[in-house]
Amino acid sequence: MPSFDAILIGGGVNGLACAARLAGKGRRVLLLEAKAQPGGGAGTVEFAPGFHVPALAQTTQGLDPRVMAGMGLERHGLAFHPALTTTALSATGDHLIVSGGRAGGPDAEAFAALHRKLADFARVLAPFRGIAPPRLTNKGNEWGKLARYGLGIRALGQAEFREFLRMILINVYDVVQDELTDDRLKGLIAFDTTLGSWLGPRSPNSLILYLNRLAVGADPLLPKGGMGALAAAMARAAQAAGVEIRSASPVARVLVEGDRATGVVTEAGEELRAGLVVSAINPRLTFQRLVGPRHLDAGFFTRTHHIRSRGAAAKLHLALKGVPEFRGADLRSRLVIAPSVEAVEACFNPGKYGEVPKAPVLEAILPSAHEPGLAPAGQHCLSAIVQFAPHSPKAGVEAARAEMLENTLAVLEAHAPGLRALITHAEMLMPQDIEARFGMVGGNWHHGELAVEQMLFNRPLREAAQYATPLPGLWLAGAGSHPGGGINGASGWNAAERILAEGRA
Amino acid sequence: MIATSKTPLDHFRTPLLQTPFHARTAPANRLNHWGPWAGYMTALCYGDSDMEYTAIRNGASVYDLCPMVKYAVRGREAAAYLNRLTIRNAAKLSVGGVHYTVWCDDAGKILDDGTLFRHAEDHYVICCQERHLGWLLDSAEGFEVTVEEITEDIAALSLQGPCSATVLGAAGFDVSALKPFRMARFPFEGGEITVSRTGFTGDLGYELWMAPDQALPFWDHLFAAGAPWNIRPIGTDALNLARIEAGFIITNMDFIPADQALREDRPRSPLEMGLDWMIDWEKGHFTGRRALLAEREKGSDWALIGLEVPGNISAEGSILYYGKKVEAGFITAAAWSPSVKKSIALAQVPARHRGGHDLWVEIYALRELQYVKLMLPVTVVERPFFNPARKRATPPGRV
Numbered sequence: 001m002p003s004f005d006a007i008l009i010g011g012g013v014n015g016l017a018c019a020a021r022l023a024g025k026g027r028r029v030l031l032l033e034a035k036a037q038p039g040g041g042a043g044t045v046e047f048a049p050g051f052h053v054p055a056l057a058q059t060t061q062g063l064d065p066r067v068m069a070g071m072g073l074e075r076h077g078l079a080f081h082p083a084l085t086t087t088a089l090s091a092t093g094d095h096l097i098v099s100g101g102r103a104g105g106p107d108a109e110a111f112a113a114l115h116r117k118l119a120d121f122a123r124v125l126a127p128f129r130g131i132a133p134p135r136l137t138n139k140g141n142e143w144g145k146l147a148r149y150g151l152g153i154r155a156l157g158q159a160e161f162r163e164f165l166r167m168i169l170i171n172v173y174d175v176v177q178d179e180l181t182d183d184r185l186k187g188l189i190a191f192d193t194t195l196g197s198w199l200g201p202r203s204p205n206s207l208i209l210y211l212n213r214l215a216v217g218a219d220p221l222l223p224k225g226g227m228g229a230l231a232a233a234m235a236r237a238a239q240a241a242g243v244e245i246r247s248a249s250p251v252a253r254v255l256v257e258g259d260r261a262t263g264v265v266t267e268a269g270e271e272l273r274a275g276l277v278v279s280a281i282n283p284r285l286t287f288q289r290l291v292g293p294r295h296l297d298a299g300f301f302t303r304t305h306h307i308r309s310r311g312a313a314a315k316l317h318l319a320l321k322g323v324p325e326f327r328g329a330d331l332r333s334r335l336v337i338a339p340s341v342e343a344v345e346a347c348f349n350p351g352k353y354g355e356v357p358k359a360p361v362l363e364a365i366l367p368s369a370h371e372p373g374l375a376p377a378g379q380h381c382l383s384a385i386v387q388f389a390p391h392s393p394k395a396g397v398e399a400a401r402a403e404m405l406e407n408t409l410a411v412l413e414a415h416a417p418g419l420r421a422l423i424t425h426a427e428m429l430m431p432q433d434i435e436a437r438f439g440m441v442g443g444n445w446h447h448g449e450l451a452v453e454q455m456l457f458n459r460p461l462r463e464a465a466q467y468a469t470p471l472p473g474l475w476l477a478g479a480g481s482h483p484g485g486g487i488n489g490a491s492g493w494n495a496a497e498r499i500l501a502e503g504r505a
Numbered sequence: 506m507i508a509t510s511k512t513p514l515d516h517f518r519t520p521l522l523q524t525p526f527h528a529r530t531a532p533a534n535r536l537n538h539w540g541p542w543a544g545y546m547t548a549l550c551y552g553d554s555d556m557e558y559t560a561i562r563n564g565a566s567v568y569d570l571c572p573m574v575k576y577a578v579r580g581r582e583a584a585a586y587l588n589r590l591t592i593r594n595a596a597k598l599s600v601g602g603v604h605y606t607v608w609c610d611d612a613g614k615i616l617d618d619g620t621l622f623r624h625a626e627d628h629y630v631i632c633c634q635e636r637h638l639g640w641l642l643d644s645a646e647g648f649e650v651t652v653e654e655i656t657e658d659i660a661a662l663s664l665q666g667p668c669s670a671t672v673l674g675a676a677g678f679d680v681s682a683l684k685p686f687r688m689a690r691f692p693f694e695g696g697e698i699t700v701s702r703t704g705f706t707g708d709l710g711y712e713l714w715m716a717p718d719q720a721l722p723f724w725d726h727l728f729a730a731g732a733p734w735n736i737r738p739i740g741t742d743a744l745n746l747a748r749i750e751a752g753f754i755i756t757n758m759d760f761i762p763a764d765q766a767l768r769e770d771r772p773r774s775p776l777e778m779g780l781d782w783m784i785d786w787e788k789g790h791f792t793g794r795r796a797l798l799a800e801r802e803k804g805s806d807w808a809l810i811g812l813e814v815p816g817n818i819s820a821e822g823s824i825l826y827y828g829k830k831v832e833a834g835f836i837t838a839a840a841w842s843p844s845v846k847k848s849i850a851l852a853q854v855p856a857r858h859r860g861g862h863d864l865w866v867e868i869y870a871l872r873e874l875q876y877v878k879l880m881l882p883v884t885v886v887e888r889p890f891f892n893p894a895r896k897r898a899t900p901p902g903r904v
Contacts, residue, residue: 293647
């Protein structure tokens with residue numbers, strides 16, 4: 001008799017959300033986290049003595065409302081700072097402030113109109129994030145919801161629906177060229193679209209990633225106490241719901257008995273059994289390392305290699321002995337350096353050939369500007385996501401990291417003269433480092449590139465798109481499944497709903 | 506610089522390869538009647554298909570098997586690998602044994618059938634109709650095995666007929682103790698040949714495997730030894746008639762490999778082809794198992810059946826009807842059988858028609874340049890249609 005109804009592998013945001021949902025419905029759930037603390041991509045790290053930065057993700061567009069309410073996260077101490085304003089930095093100090101779908105500058109009206117339109121599209125697409133993706137076969141589809149959400153798109157009205165169809169698969173470069181004139185704004189939208197992806201602004205279908213971002217929230221949020229506080233609140237909420245969390249318990253493999261996943265074997269050699277096993281870690285690692293080819297069909301197993309998972313985002317952490325000065329920019333805003341849409345595209349190009357961009361584009365926040373205690377008094381820490389790092393650097397990872405750091409610091413120095421002199425410690429995490437630290441194949445933040453051809457019923461693979469996998473008793477609940485990553489929890493919650501609906505736990 | 510290629514640059518002048526026996530089969534082919542088979546020239550008929558068929562059933566016939574595609578599977582986990590790949594239990598096949606088997610895609614649809622030879626604990630050879638190196642290599646991931654195509658490294662003949670054992674004896678290879686689906690090795694001219702008691706005729710017969718450079722000396726030796734029994738090379742036409750009598754199916758004639766099918770409803774499962782007896786459900790996971798289990802639960806869409814047809818016109822290519830009106834499947838192979846003295850056929854029918862109730866075949870019979878339409882009632886019969894005891898007798902009868 002198994003001691004648990006379900007074993008969750010991986011205590012990231014999705015794993016916690018899934019576990020909490022299952023436990024909240026009365027299931028006995030054991031969550032196994034490989035690291036010392038749950039949280040996955042959401043965490044806080046002291047990268048230099050006294051300097052605390054987000055370990056990976058530095059903001060969230062917002063947690064899935066079902067996760068927020070269903071886990072009672074506010075009760076468990078999760079709070080956010082007011083939504084971040086974005087400053088599109090200019091090297092001359094001619095910054096542009098963007099917030100709540102409004103921007104200053106010459107394009108103020110055009111941007112407001114564009115934002116309204118895209119936000120409308122995002123609004124009608126958002127509900128699809130909250131259900132299992134439909135399949136082409138007449139199996140397992142939530143027809144009622146699909147019909148309602150489909151009608152919701154049509155209800156945009158004839159003109160807007162036409163626009164929707166015209167734009168749904170367009171690239172963001174064409175959109176900003178059509179609609180805007182301000183390079184700062186075009187650069188910002190192009191940057192936000194491609195953040196965490198392996199697409200340039202001109203890559204086919206890139207706009208859909210922007211819609212996906214808007215579907216979650218318009219402005220980024222910073223949890224009070226840092227990303228680690230978000231993870232801690234989720235862990236507390238999961239435990240309160242009855243989830244047993246075991247940290248520092250990496251799983252070696254999934255136990256398969258009688259053609260069914262019946263539990264796991266930890267790296268320490270302990271066998272744990274449950275009615276079902278839910279993997280919230282990377283789908284490729286799940287199938288290739290934890291299950292292995294012997295329990296899977298050859299065609300399916302081969303295709304697990306084809307889940308594209310290139311990471312292009314690098315993570316920069318700086319310890320600063322003083323206050324950096326970005327020519328007057330608000331240090332509590334999100335600082336984006338993406339001077340034009342061409343500049344973003346120009347950063348994507350070298351990565352394709354294993355090279356480092358000359359002038360990387362980036363998004364920086366200063367956590368220490370938001371709350372004390374994250375850096376020693378009078379000092380600051382800067383956290384930045386820098387794109388596009390080569391997923392397969394020609395010169396090797398070490399050389400690429402050094403060049404990426406140098407080029408990034410040069411860009412920062414150009415926007416904040418004197419910043420380099422303030423640096424007491426610098427750390428650049430390349431996609432390869434992110435892969436090693438967080439188990440994200442290729443360093444891709446979504447555990448599989450988020451792109452049209454890897455969305456919905458193709459995420460991560462057709463046979464596993466609705467969270468159930470070809471191996472009976474094994475489910476997926478991570479960002480590698482629909483709707484994908486970001487600090488959001490929708491994949492995990494969807495998976496739990498699916499498991500509960502099928503009565504499998 | 507032009508890279509040196511294994512394929513000579515004038516390969517287009519001989520688009521079909523010649524087998525190692527070509528120097529003997531070409532002069533014997535009095536009709537010069539060749540057909541393509543897996544990239545090789547193969548004799549369809551040497552001179553008289555009736556005489557060639559008669560050699561299969563009454564004497565000793567020799568068929569050039571070289572174009573059969575062959576893969577060597579070697580390594581500590583060869584058996585485990587083959588158990589994941591194929592539906593039958595390869596671990597239960599003892600060393601020196603051979604079995605007929607099938608492998609499927611994820612959907613449980615047949616990719617190919619073939620014979621599996623176990624030469625050692627860790628050494629098997631797959632012999633099949635189509636090429637599958639990509640699939641076999643994909644399937645090898647995670648297993649301690651190597652898979653290598655060895656089609657061109659082995660020359661092979663099929664010696665079939667009631668006199669085949671006697672001819673081998675006269676040639677110095679005593680196969681009297683060799684049971685069906687077993688192999689034996691014999692020295693030959695400083696080398697070795699492998700004899701397996703296998704074949705595609707449903708008769709007493711052997712397949713003879715050798716290195717390509719042994720091909721011509723061996724052919725000469727065999728034909729000299731077999732002369733008193735009127736040993737005769739046979740073409741594909743005669744073999745096809747014998748295999749229909751034996752009820753055997755052929756890839757790309759009786760079913761289409763799942764990876765080659767363009768139409769969604771064309772691939773067939775082992776259940777649909779009447780091969781469910783081979784499936785080892787208990788051996789652990791194999792590719793397609795879950796799909797086949799689901800099919801077993803819900804029932805198959807198609808069934809392969811053997812039919813007898815009145816009259817003597819072959820029903821080849823014909824369509825079947827239920828109650829003479831509603832289409833109900835089609836004939837995949839048919840012939841008038843000289844041994845059974847009946848018109849016989851293999852057919853695929855929707856599973857509900859497997860019993861054959863009120864089933865009719867519409868035959869277009871060509872009578873002096875004019876087609877005549879026949880609508881004939883068919884009867885479902887057991888396969889094989891022709892099943893002589895000599896096929897199984899050990900020791901085989903001396904003649």
